[in-house]
Amino acid sequence: MAQKRRTAPPRRRTASTRKRGAVSSSRRKSSRSGPDLQRRAYQVFAEQAVPLWNDLTYQCEQFAAGFNQALGSDELHVEAAGTTIRVAYPRADAVLSVALDKAERYVQATLDNGCADRGSCAADQPAVGLTVNGNDLRFVLAGEIVSNEQLAVELLTKLTRGTSEGEQS
Numbered sequence: 001m002a003q004k005r006r007t008a009p010p011r012r013r014t015a016s017t018r019k020r021g022a023v024s025s026s027r028r029k030s031s032r033s034g035p036d037l038q039r040r041a042y043q044v045f046a047e048q049a050v051p052l053w054n055d056l057t058y059q060c061e062q063f064a065a066g067f068n069q070a071l072g073s074d075e076l077h078v079e080a081a082g083t084t085i086r087v088a089y090p091r092a093d094a095v096l097s098v099a100l101d102k103a104e105r106y107v108q109a110t111l112d113n114g115c116a117d118r119g120s121c122a123a124d125q126p127a128v129g130l131t132v133n134g135n136d137l138r139f140v141l142a143g144e145i146v147s148n149e150q151l152a153v154e155l156l157t158k159l160t161r162g163t164s165e166g167e168q169s
């Protein structure tokens with residue numbers, strides 16, 4: 001014969017157990033971390049945006065130097081002023097512009113391969129952004145966190161391909 005299982009009677013909730021198990025205290029805690037997290041992101045941006053930008057500029061210059069050396073001529077031109085990087089590739093009538101907006105805390109890239117002037121396509125806007133990863137400000141390309149070198153290589157490789165899908169027809 002099976003024995004009946006005894007269950008303990010339900011515990012009475014006292015003021016101390018209600019306080020410990022209250023959901024509202026964890027909600028209050030998480031809502032306070034939102035502004036703290038945003039404040040931390042702004043602080044990281046303020047501290048690291050200029051060094052990050054300077055390194056991206058350096059990486060673009062390094063790519064251009066290697067590219068020009070491989071071609072044996074000065075074909076890729078990097079111009080950097082403040083928070084703007086412009087890389088021209090006259091051979092393909094293409095220009096990459098990357099701008100950092102410090103006031104709004106974002107970066108924008110535009111690749112004009114010259115076909116927009118001919119009316120056959122539109123300028124490309126690579127999906128470039130910024131994020132805080134741990135305690136580091138990092139670039140994001142197409143949803144992936146990338147190094148400054150990787151961003152420069154990806155963007156300038158796209159620039160120096162010479163033609164886009166819309167121009168190949």
